[in-house]
Amino acid sequence: MKKVVMKPKLAVGASGHLSDLVLGQKAKVIALHADDPARRRRLLDMGITSGVTVTIKRIAPLGDPVGIGLRGYELLLRRADMANIDIEVVA
Amino acid sequence: MRIALAGNQNSGKTTLFNLLCGTNQKIGNWPGVTIERKAGMWLDADIEVLDLPGVYSLSPYSADEEITRSALFNEDIDVIVNIVDATSIERSLYLTTQLMELDIPVVVVLNMSDSLAKKGLKVDHRQLEKSLGVFVFPISAKRNVGLDELKNAIVNNEFVKRKPQPVFPAAIEDEIKTLEASLESRHRRFVSVKLLENDHLLTYLKPSGLTTAVARLADKYGLDAVEMFANERYRLIEAITKKAIIAIPMRHSLSEKLDRVFLHKIFALPIFAVIMFLTYFVSVGLIGQLTADGITYLIGKLNAVIATSFSAWGASPWAISLVIDGVLGGATSLLVFVPQLIVLFLIIGLLETTGYIARISFFLDRVFHALGLSGRSLIPFIVGSGCSVPAIMSSRSIEHDSERNLTILLTPFIPCSAKLPIIALFAGFFFPRYAGLVSFGMYFLAIAVIVLSAFLLKRRFFKQKPGTFISELPDYHLPHPVYLLRDVFDKTWEFIKRAGSIIILSSVMIWLLASFSWRFEYGVDPSRSMLAGIGSLISWLFYPMLGGNLSWGAAVAALQGLIAKENVVASMAVISGLASEGTDGAAIFAAGGLFGFFTPVTALAFIVFNLFSAPCVASIAAMRREFKTKRLMLQAIVFQTSLAWVLASLIGGLGTLIAQGFGL
Numbered sequence: 093m094k095k096v097v098m099k100p101k102l103a104v105g106a107s108g109h110l111s112d113l114v115l116g117q118k119a120k121v122i123a124l125h126a127d128d129p130a131r132r133r134r135l136l137d138m139g140i141t142s143g144v145t146v147t148i149k150r151i152a153p154l155g156d157p158v159g160i161g162l163r164g165y166e167l168l169l170r171r172a173d174m175a176n177i178d179i180e181v182v183a
Numbered sequence: 184m185r186i187a188l189a190g191n192q193n194s195g196k197t198t199l200f201n202l203l204c205g206t207n208q209k210i211g212n213w214p215g216v217t218i219e220r221k222a223g224m225w226l227d228a229d230i231e232v233l234d235l236p237g238v239y240s241l242s243p244y245s246a247d248e249e250i251t252r253s254a255l256f257n258e259d260i261d262v263i264v265n266i267v268d269a270t271s272i273e274r275s276l277y278l279t280t281q282l283m284e285l286d287i288p289v290v291v292v293l294n295m296s297d298s299l300a301k302k303g304l305k306v307d308h309r310q311l312e313k314s315l316g317v318f319v320f321p322i323s324a325k326r327n328v329g330l331d332e333l334k335n336a337i338v339n340n341e342f343v344k345r346k347p348q349p350v351f352p353a354a355i356e357d358e359i360k361t362l363e364a365s366l367e368s369r370h371r372r373f374v375s376v377k378l379l380e381n382d383h384l385l386t387y388l389k390p391s392g393l394t395t396a397v398a399r400l401a402d403k404y405g406l407d408a409v410e411m412f413a414n415e416r417y418r419l420i421e422a423i424t425k426k427a428i429i430a431i432p433m434r435h436s437l438s439e440k441l442d443r444v445f446l447h448k449i450f451a452l453p454i455f456a457v458i459m460f461l462t463y464f465v466s467v468g469l470i471g472q473l474t475a476d477g478i479t480y481l482i483g484k485l486n487a488v489i490a491t492s493f494s495a496w497g498a499s500p501w502a503i504s505l506v507i508d509g510v511l512g513g514a515t516s517l518l519v520f521v522p523q524l525i526v527l528f529l530i531i532g533l534l535e536t537t538g539y540i541a542r543i544s545f546f547l548d549r550v551f552h553a554l555g556l557s558g559r560s561l562i563p564f565i566v567g568s569g570c571s572v573p574a575i576m577s578s579r580s581i582e583h584d585s586e587r588n589l590t591i592l593l594t595p596f597i598p599c600s601a602k603l604p605i606i607a608l609f610a611g612f613f614f615p616r617y618a619g620l621v622s623f624g625m626y627f628l629a630i631a632v633i634v635l636s637a638f639l640l641k642r643r644f645f646k647q648k649p650g651t652f653i654s655e656l657p658d659y660h661l662p663h664p665v666y667l668l669r670d671v672f673d674k675t676w677e678f679i680k681r682a683g684s685i686i687i688l689s690s691v692m693i694w695l696l697a698s699f700s701w702r703f704e705y706g707v708d709p710s711r712s713m714l715a716g717i718g719s720l721i722s723w724l725f726y727p728m729l730g731g732n733l734s735w736g737a738a739v740a741a742l743q744g745l746i747a748k749e750n751v752v753a754s755m756a757v758i759s760g761l762a763s764e765g766t767d768g769a770a771i772f773a774a775g776g777l778f779g780f781f782t783p784v785t786a787l788a789f790i791v792f793n794l795f796s797a798p799c800v801a802s803i804a805a806m807r808r809e810f811k812t813k814r815l816m817l818q819a820i821v822f823q824t825s826l827a828w829v830l831a832s833l834i835g836g837l838g839t840l841i842a843q844g845f846g847l
Binding site for chain 2: 124128129130131132133134135136137138139141142143144150152153154155156157159163164165166167168169170172173
């Protein structure tokens with residue numbers, strides 16, 4: 093089987109949105125922009141605060157949602173919500 | 184004394200509750216199994232225990248989480264037992280820092296299985312205790328370790344000795360304390376924090392100095408209060424866990440391996456289809472074929488023995504008929520299906536407790552999203568193959584109104600266990616070799632109907648912006664065999680009890696109406712009975728789907744399904760039992776009998792109508808509760824019944840015409 097190598101859109105040190113990352117990439121959360129207050133609060137409650145390190149752990153077979161590793165557990169998020177999270181690529 | 188169990192979703196609260204109270208509340212492996220406040224008594228102790236829906240914070244996101252906050256806030260609770268899942272300790276302690284703000288002492292229970300300890304997770308609970316300022320207790324709910332110590336500590340009021348440590352930096356703590364001093368409510372610290380966060384539930388309280396305090400904090404931190412508080416809580420937790428956690432293991436490696444199969448890019452969907460196929464194929468097809476004949480034979484024997492002994496005692500013919508056809512006929516016609524239901528309940532139980540459902544809802548979220556539903560809608564759909572009532576209630580954890588309402592409307596389309604006898608009876612007689620295939624086909628049709636309806640109704644229901652899917656992914660768990668078997672037993676026993684109560688009652692009513700004419704003559708031909716008169720009033724509705732047959736019997740059976748879906752089979756057995764012996768398919772569909780007109784095509788049409796038309800009254804009541812408006816409920820019932828009628832009439836009418844055209 094041919095191994096598919098996903099080319100990262102963002103290099104280490106670059107900043108962008110969480111939704112720009114590919115499988116296995118690690119990043120630091122910079123800011124959260126969700127416009128809906130309840131949704132924003134939920135993301136904060138689940139541990140997406142500035143400075144936290146997140147890893148893309150899995151992507152659903154249909155491309156969305158995405159499993160994100162943070163604070164010792166795995167959080168599932170839709171890409172639409174990930175686009176509201178600013179990050180800086182760590183690895 | 185009263186304690187409340189509080190913790191994150193899927194942290195093992197209900198497992199602990201069952202262990203403490205000796206109950207068998209539903210345990211599942213997906214976030215949000217418990218959707219109601221449940222109370223029990225701690226075995227051998229005078230302590231009332233409340234099990235509350237899991238929450239991640241005290242700012243509710245969905246209706247079930249609202250229940251937890253209001254219970255903790257308003258009820259008289261002596262101690263909060265906060266279950267902290269040792270594997271996700273950071274996120275769990277976030278809730279702990281909020282619980283500590285209430286005027287109720289908190290005891291932290293560190294739930295840690297031995298397998299985790301073996302894997303190398305080491306938590307210094309003394310250190311944790313010191314930094315939080317609350318009592319910390321390591322237990323293993325699964326192995327019943329540490330519970331006696333917990334009980335002693337609670338009974339002896341040991342928790343009072345601790346004083347919660349401050350969570351926030353001095354500048355914030357000062358603002359909170361100033362605000363606290365100006366309040367007179369309960370839980371002043373909690374209320375102060377919420378006020379600073381501008382919580383919408385507390386806006387009626389307007390203490391002086393709030394606006395200036397909010398402004399001062401915004402000035403100092405450059406963030407809004409919600410984010411500032413979240414940041415500070417997590418900052419403290421990071422510092423605490425750095426000291427208290429000695430080693431943390433890698434994620435469950437078995438879960439990773441299983442996910443490589445069950446969440447495989449290409450095979451995930453086929454695997455899900457095969458699992459659902461096997462569920463129905465094994466329960467209806469295989470188990471049905473193996474057991475139905477034997478049970479029917481035994482019931483026939485039993486009825487014969489009762490009939491002969493009754494006539495030996497000199498009972499009159501109507502009394503014998505009442506017992507055999509009315510009381511026993513309806514109820515025993517359902518007992519045939521018990522083995523099939525046991526298998527169905529077992530498979531559903533396995534799907535629910537292993538963590539598979541949580542994965543499939545993750546995997547199918549994109550598809551559901553396109554239909555105006557959420558990945559979480561899958562949970563009601565799976566639970567619904569057991570019973571629609573808990574399934575409709577489980578939709579409560581969907582926070583988005585449109586997605587939730589659409590899910591509630593669509594859930595009754597999934598064939599529940601009470602509808603299984605209808606499929607099994609018709610398919611078993613008309614398609615004896617393919618009964619399993621037909622019932623899986625019906626499940627597949629149900630999915631098609633759901634997709635079609637969602638597509639039709641999406642615009643009617645969708646008035647909000649798209650929802651979210653924010654959820655944690657639990658590890659796979661090996662189901663606890665004792666709880667699983669007890670769950671299967673409880674559900675099966677519930678089915679038998681219903682057959683012995685409400686179904687017998689309905690059957691006796693059917694017997695009465697079918698045995699007497701309008702002049703109260705007994706023993707008339709069923710077609711001259713009162714029931715025939717009533718059925719004839721609505722039998723025209725069923726004319727097209729029955730391929731051009733007017734059948735008062737089928738009309739009455741379908742109507743009885745509104746009381747309970749099991750009644751469809753029971754009523755047919757009672758009505759036909761008056762004319763013939765036995766209650767199995769062969770007796771019910773005997774040529775020349777009341778139901779002798781059924782053909783394979785009209786049988787399918789009749790199944791379809793009963794599967795998709797208005798559900799039983801219990802489900803309708805559940806829909807009413809979860810919709811919160813009568814209007815939506817009525818609209819849903821009209822939609823379901825119209826759709827079922829059109830679909831059944833198309834199958835029965837067109838199918839019969841085609842069959843006649845081919846000279847079949």
